[in-house]
Structure formats: C-alpha cells, structure tokens
C-alpha cells in the first residue's frame with residue numbers, strides 16, 4: 311500500500327440532463343441505496359492529436375449493463391505502447407485518445423447479472439476488454455489471439471457498445487464486461503501490481519508456454535519494463551536467469567533484480583562463452599537487432615520468444631542456426647484472461663511485483679520523454695487521484 315495516499319475524488323457526476331436509458335437493469339451498490347442507472351463522466355488525461363502531448367480530458371463511461379463492472383481506478387501503468395499510440399506512431403489513430411491498459415482499482419458498481427464481483431473488490435484490467443467469445447482461440451481461453459480481433463482497452467471500436475472507441479485507464483473510472491476483469495490479490499502493493507497486467511503477463515505467458523521449471527536456464531534480452539518482469543518471474547519459477555544487455559551500466563541493476571549471470575551482448579568473447587547454455591530466451595528489445603548471436607547461446611530444443619515489435623527491418627535469421635539444434639523462433643502476445651489471473655495469483659504467492667515510480671497527472675508528459683530515453687526503473691505508474699475532476703461535458 312502507499313501510505314498517506316490521498317482519498318481519490320468521488321466518481322464523476324452523471325451526465326447533466328441524461329435520462330436513464332430504457333430497460334437499464336437495476337444495479338447493486340455497497341450502500342444498498344439504488345444508484346441512478348446513469349452513465350458517468352470520468353476525469354482523464356489523453357491526447358487530442360498526435361502532437362498535443364497528454365492533456366486533461368473528460369470521458370463518458372456507460373452505465374453498467376447486466377454483465378458490466380464499473381471500476382474506480384486507483385493506478386494505471388504507463389506502457390511504451392501508450393506513447394506510440396498517443397503520438398500516432400502506429401498508423402491512423404482516432405482522437406481524443408485516453409491511453410492506459412495496466413489498470414488497478416476497486417469495483418464501484420456492478421450490473422444485475424454480475425455475481426462474481428461486488429463493490430469494494432480490488433480488480434484489474436489489462437490490454438483487452440472484449441473479444442468475439444466464439445472462435446477457437448476465445449473458446450480456448452486465448453482471447454488475445456481472437457480470430458475476429460480482440461477489443462483493445464483503448465483506441466479500439468467496441469462492437470458490443472455501438473462501435474464507440476474504447477478509452478483507457480488514465481482516468482478515474484472505467485466500465486468493463488466482467489469476463490475481462492481480473493481479481494487483484496490484496497497482499498500486493500496495488501501501484502506495483504498495475505504493470506503486471508501488460509508487462510507481467512507478456513513475459514509470464516511465454517515462460518509458461520515453454521514450461522519453465524527449476525533447473526532451466528532463462529535468457530532475458532533487454533532490461534526495461536518487460537525485461538525486469540521476465541527476470542523476476544523466471545526466478546520465481548525456479549529458473550537460473552542470464553540477462554543480455556548492451557549496456558555495462560545495467561550489470562549491477564540486473565544482479566539486483568536477481569539475475570544469476572549478465573552477458574554484455576556486444577562482447578563477442580562473452581557471447582561465445584555463453585554458447586549452448588540457455589534453454590529459452592525472452593527477447594524484449596523492440597528495436598531491430600541481430601538474433602543470430604542469441605540463437606548460438608541456445609541449447610538443443612531451445613526457443614527464442616520475440617516480444618518487441620520493431621518498427622524497422624530485422625537482420626535476416628540464419629536458418630542454419632535454428633536447424634542444427636532444432637531451435638524454435640517464436641513470438642507471443644500478452645496472455646488470455648485465465649492465464650492473466652493465474653499470473654496474478656502466482657505473483658501473490660511469490661510476492662512478485664513491478665519496480666515502479668508513481669507519478670501524478672502533471673508529470674505524464676515528462677514521464678513519456680523519460681520512457682523514450684530509457685530513464686525509468688522500471689515502470690511509471692499514474693496515481694489517478696491526481697487527475698482532478700471531470701468537466702461538465704465529455705470530450706470522448
């Protein structure tokens with residue numbers, strides 16, 4: 311917990327003059343008083359244009375439908391994806407855009423059909439808020455690979471809600487279908503839990519897919535938000551961990567996080583000495599880089615999971631490096647809802663959280679610049695109690 315944390319402002323007031331929607335289901339509330347079945351306005355920070363930076367905005371949140379959970383957000387992690395999206399670096403983007411997909415908060419209202427969450431519960435929302443629920447991937451609990459396209463937590467058309475563009479967690483509240491809401495263990499610091507919902511699950515899923523267990527050697531390439539979670543999670547799974555970094559200044563930091571070994575990847579002799587010593591590599595680097603030296607560090611039947619999506623062309627992979635030791639070159643995208651819950655429970659049991667620097671709304675733009683410069687250990691988290699109050703009228 312964060313001692314002395316100010317009490318968050320009350321939830322946004324209802325949209326002025328908005329009548330209750332016809333057929334709106336009754337809502338349950340901790341106070342047992344019947345709350346108005348109205349949408350609510352949330353104070354938020356987001357981009358008005360690709361070059362606006364982050365500015366105060368007001369977001370309209372729908373009144374909870376039968377299966378919806380309304381969450382009073384307490385913390386939201388800052389992910390590199392947020393920077394790319396708000397700055398329009400990933401193609402055309404609808405504005406205004408409120409980013410944020412590492413959301414932790416408490417349930418404030420639930421819809422009539424929700425019996426697995428109640429007001430007051432500590433919950434989380436990660437990178438997706440809906441999927442088709444019918445395709446093979448969805449039925450397998452792998453909603454992130456939904457064959458009809460998952461609905462991202464921000465910047466995505468929400469098919470079940472009139473194709474409204476989803477708005478993320480740099481906000482005082484959010485409304486999400488219960489199927490995509492995670493239970494957050496109460497024994498962990500909620501600010502430090504937030505990054506588990508993207509950086510944590512993104513690294514946990516491939517480690518689990520490879521069945522990492524005690525005795526395995528896990529390599530981690532890059533020591534940022536994702537990399538530091540990969541080190542902590544692999545250690546908690548009982549593996550030996552070797553960090554690959556280009557930066558001598560990160561050697562001590564890697565050791566502090568629990569790495570058993572650190573290899574400077576530009577040191578050819580050190581890379582050669584690491585040959586055939588690793589079972590699985592979690593590569594978190596998003597810039598184009600040559601993978602062939604890493605393949606040479608893998609044992610027979612090893613695998614390299616690439617998690618970062620480079621904007622430029624990667625140097626070619628040498629198939630010989632894969633063939634000679636039956637090495638797999640794979641990718642992986644976040645994790646499904648069931649696996650994300652499993653990850654949170656695993657973290658509660660092993661006391662794993664992210665290393666975070668909590669910032670207020672007025673520090674968001676500076677935090678983005680520092681993230682781009684790699685100047686954060688290892689994740690910024692927004693304290694949403696600093697967002698202020700919504701204006702009378704919604705921007706999005």
Ligand SMILES: [Zn+2]
Nearest residue numbers: 389391508509
């Ligand atoms: Zn993310």
Ligand SMILES: [Zn+2]
Nearest residue numbers: 442445448456
């Ligand atoms: Zn699907």
